[in-house]
Amino acid sequence: MGGIGIWQLVIVLLIVFLLFGTKRLKGLGSDVGEAIQGFRKSMGGDDNSSASPNAQVQQQQPTDRQG
Numbered sequence: 001m002g003g004i005g006i007w008q009l010v011i012v013l014l015i016v017f018l019l020f021g022t023k024r025l026k027g028l029g030s031d032v033g034e035a036i037q038g039f040r041k042s043m044g045g046d047d048n049s050s051a052s053p054n055a056q057v058q059q060q061q062p063t064d065r066q067g
Helices: 006-043 047-051
Strands: none
Touching: none
16 A cells, blocks of 8 residues: 555656656766776675676684683
8 A cells, every 4th residue: 555556656757757868867877887886896796896707715714812
């Protein structure tokens, strides 16, 4: 009863499309994409390094501490 149905979502998207137009939405989408890429780079999760086929993963051996 309180959820958003598919028809309400379609109507909202149609209104947004009519208000802003295609050029403005395209620019907004590219700006959001660049912001996400910048955020990932600043957090150290660069996509290019993880997608590299030559990327190597190092594992540390557990240390036995007795004491």
